[in-house]
Amino acid sequence: MSSDKSDDPEWQRRPAPRSPISSARCTPYHPGSCLVPESLAASSSCSAKASVMVNHLAVASRHGRVMPPDVLFDILLRLPAKDICRFRAVCRHWLSLTSEPLFIDARIARQQGPLIVASFHGDGKHVHLMDSSGRVVKRVPSMEGLALVRSRLDLVCVADMEGNCSVIDPVTGAVSHLPNTPPELDWWGNIPVTKDDSVFNAFLLGRVDSTGDCKVLRLSRVERERTYHLISCVLTLDDADGVQRWRPTGRPEFIVNTHSGVVVGDAVYYFWWTAMYPDPEQDQWDLIRKNGDVPDCIARFDLEAEKWTTISGPCLLDGQDVWTEYFSMLSKSSTLAELRGNLVLAHNFSSRSLLDLWFLIDTESCLWVKEYSIWTEQVIPSFMRIVKPLLLLDDGRILIFLGHRPGALFLYDPSNVVFSRLDTAYVDEVGLYTGRVLSLQSAIKVQ
């Protein structure tokens, strides 16, 4: 029995295969690489089954039943990146198989869903594309001094408050610098913004589903004579006439918090800016009190029609007669996000250690549904206000960005109620990249 060759582990028989191997299909065949049972007892539960299966792998090895390397390749390819990383310690054969460029490329090509785009804290020269386990798959040169703009597209946008904005195509590396023409105060009779005015710009990039046009929304907050004004402009990338220029649009009914923006489909959403209206009940009640029970505290910009409207938020409190408290909740402990194609309001109820995720199920009727109420005591300190959900993975886990310049990425697993931090550097800002990862040429191993 013990002399059966198929029983030998490869560590004893093969030299260390540290050198890269050109093709997995050429991997030296090793019978011990994956062995499967000859006959197994059936088992009812799935997890029990898995352990029975693996137990019988050992039995099977004595029978010499082996799995072809192609099949092992195919199986390992389907594992989450984290398991692949761990299984590299199983033996050198598994290490070499999973380290080959062919395997890595195939694994990236299989990548489900979008990649994470992140600007790492202290690295202003690049943005990094990572898979959902935090593994960097590409590093893309960026404009130093410009910060990543959160988006969910096959393009990456970087910008600063001074009005500089560039759009990068991570596949080709092509960079498009948008014109930095100052906004005009059009409702004041086209008085150009002067040097005396303090102007703060915020950008968001989205795509119109029906036409495929990419549009950048620029919101400029102008302070003049101690009053704030918002100027809203859009620009179409690759416009038909070949000229990229900012077109003024109408403006939102109220001053929005320009930090709060998020793109969902072909609409952009912003919160009401509470700091602007210290007492909403007295100052601007008519602006926000619409038909429903909850005031319209979210401004919506339709990228296709280029029109602003407002919608109401979810019912965060049971008795909502204290609107000041409601607006304080919005500004201090809530963020807007996009999950599963829905607008999501993430409310960090820190006094109860709960992160509530409200999904806007129906835009027309402003129907909000609280789909998640996440227990956050161990992970989110009560002073932490910036909690942004980023992505819902296929397996149900939620990728969450926590903190602010820098922050960190966490995965929340609702079935086990577990948070785990992604193994990445600290990040200043994150977004998603939905482009074709196949065309990312090759994976770059970056620390």
Add this chain to the structure above:
Amino acid sequence: MAAPESGDGNNGAARMVTLISSDNTRFEVEAAAASLSQTLQLTILDGGGGGGDGIPLPNVDSATLSKVLEYCIKHAPAAANGGAPNATAVDRAELERFDNEFVNIDQSVLYSLIMAAHNLEIEGLQSLVAKKVADMIKGKSPMEIRRTLGFPDPTPEEQAEMNAHMLEYGWAYE
């Protein structure tokens, strides 16, 4: 030799082919279903397996072949539709339900299926079983995998490598 009436197998009533398992059981099945196997496809296109002839499959026993053909018959219509781009959500859900049931099987059968799908090159089935096995080994520790694969206990040097890996990639072990 091709039976003359087999034609191209593309016209008229569904053309049937016969497959013979390693234990000499004959299976008559539509050519379209058997053609999901890349290995068999060329033989069938050449007119093989029709009439009194059969295609011998010395590596596949009758129990496994019957299971494989169950899969092929179920998936043949969608495959004929070019991956069924216009399949309804209901159709797709039904296929998915079938697939889930299909691999909910005893592991010895699963192993036979892995080998058969590999030898016959049935792409959809290969993916299905690979995914099943991946789901089964997901979450295991390297030591669990080693022990159960019958590797001897690691030497101090191997153990040091494993420890170093765990230290470097702690997140993957959490």
